[in-house]
Amino acid sequence: MPFPIHRLRRLRRTEALRRLVRETRLDPAQFILPLFVCPGEGVRREIGAMPGNYQMSIDQLVEECAEVQSLGIGGVILFGLPESKDDMATGAYDENGIVQRAIRAIRKETPKLLVVTDVCNCEYTSHGHCGYVKDGDVDNDTTLQWLAKSALSHARAGADMVAPSDMMDGRVWAIRQALDANGFDKIPILAYAAKFASVFYGPFREAAESAPQFGDRRSYQMDPANGREAMREIELDIEEGADMIMVKPAMPYLDLISQARQRFDVPIAAYQVSGEYSMIVAAARNGWIDHDRAMMESLTSIARAGAGVILTYFAKPAARLL
Numbered sequence: 001m002p003f004p005i006h007r008l009r010r011l012r013r014t015e016a017l018r019r020l021v022r023e024t025r026l027d028p029a030q031f032i033l034p035l036f037v038c039p040g041e042g043v044r045r046e047i048g049a050m051p052g053n054y055q056m057s058i059d060q061l062v063e064e065c066a067e068v069q070s071l072g073i074g075g076v077i078l079f080g081l082p083e084s085k086d087d088m089a090t091g092a093y094d095e096n097g098i099v100q101r102a103i104r105a106i107r108k109e110t111p112k113l114l115v116v117t118d119v120c121n122c123e124y125t126s127h128g129h130c131g132y133v134k135d136g137d138v139d140n141d142t143t144l145q146w147l148a149k150s151a152l153s154h155a156r157a158g159a160d161m162v163a164p165s166d167m168m169d170g171r172v173w174a175i176r177q178a179l180d181a182n183g184f185d186k187i188p189i190l191a192y193a194a195k196f197a198s199v200f201y202g203p204f205r206e207a208a209e210s211a212p213q214f215g216d217r218r219s220y221q222m223d224p225a226n227g228r229e230a231m232r233e234i235e236l237d238i239e240e241g242a243d244m245i246m247v248k249p250a251m252p253y254l255d256l257i258s259q260a261r262q263r264f265d266v267p268i269a270a271y272q273v274s275g276e277y278s279m280i281v282a283a284a285r286n287g288w289i290d291h292d293r294a295m296m297e298s299l300t301s302i303a304r305a306g307a308g309v310i311l312t313y314f315a316k317p318a319a320r321l322l
């Protein structure tokens with residue numbers, strides 16, 4: 001074969017050609033925007049480590065949701081900052097808790113917007129751990145009861161889907177049982193199946209005021225070194241009844257998104273977490289990187305790896321560009 005028969009540059013020559021043969025396309029419908037709801041009225045407090053993201057009171061949150069809907073974004077996932085915290089995470093499963101009230105308010109104003117809830121205890125415990133602390137460790141099976149109650153209270157308030165992020169063993173099963181026993185067999189579960197003990201959650205803990213007061217989360221979140229174990233976590237969550245699974249964080253774990261895509265036929269989500277967002281925004285603010293291109297390239301890489309759904313703090317600016 002004489003040399004220049006194959007010239008891959010031919011299909012890269014113009015934007016029209018590149019656009020035609022593009023393998024991965026992003027769509028605002030695949031984005032889920034994380035939102036932080038706090039007590040009060042008229043509150044819209046920017047999160048220092050996550051410029052462009054806010055702690056919002058319910059009235060502001062409702063306005064935000066209307067904008068999210070008008071941009072064609074797939075949905076929102078809610079995180080709550082309760083009035084007060086205690087060692088039983090009471091605010092997490094209070095029928096009148098901050099997230100439960102927020103869901104009802106969003107339902108009234110934007111009934112068609114997809115509302116997902118993060119099911120976890122760390123925002124509600126005085127010590128910032130994701131469950132009941134006994135002898136210095138998070139007690140798995142007691143925590144399951146809190147998670148089941150929380151998920152049920154979210155469903156009662158009108159959530160479309162619940163997403164447990166605590167990494168207790170058996171939580172998908174416990175939540176499925178509680179939902180089904182109470183008439184919510186139609187509510188799907190998005191399991192944060194492969195969630196790693198990651199330094200990239202740093203900015204989020206400022207946003208959600210949920211940093212652990214002692215120790216860390218390594219006895220329940222996964223070791224970043226373990227890819228095979230991630231596949232086991234995903235497999236077990238699917239067996240327990242997860243309708244969708246998630247890999248989190250996204251960019252440092254693209255290999256696992258790709259492996260999961262090949263092994264499992266459920267929809268796969270990836271969470272581009274706070275640190276991934278803040279690094280891009282910070283570099284852009286310093287003039288070191290182009291914000292919009294870094295945003296789109298990072299989101300494209302996550303989709304190309306195999307995530308059909310992306311939880312991202314870039315949902316609004318990315319949707320506007322698309």
Ligand code: PBG
Nearest residue numbers: 120122165200201204273274275
């Ligand atoms: C709650 C939870 C966390 C995140 C999502 N759900 C924090 C954590 O596990 O410490 C992190 C999200 C982000 O960094 O954007 N457990």
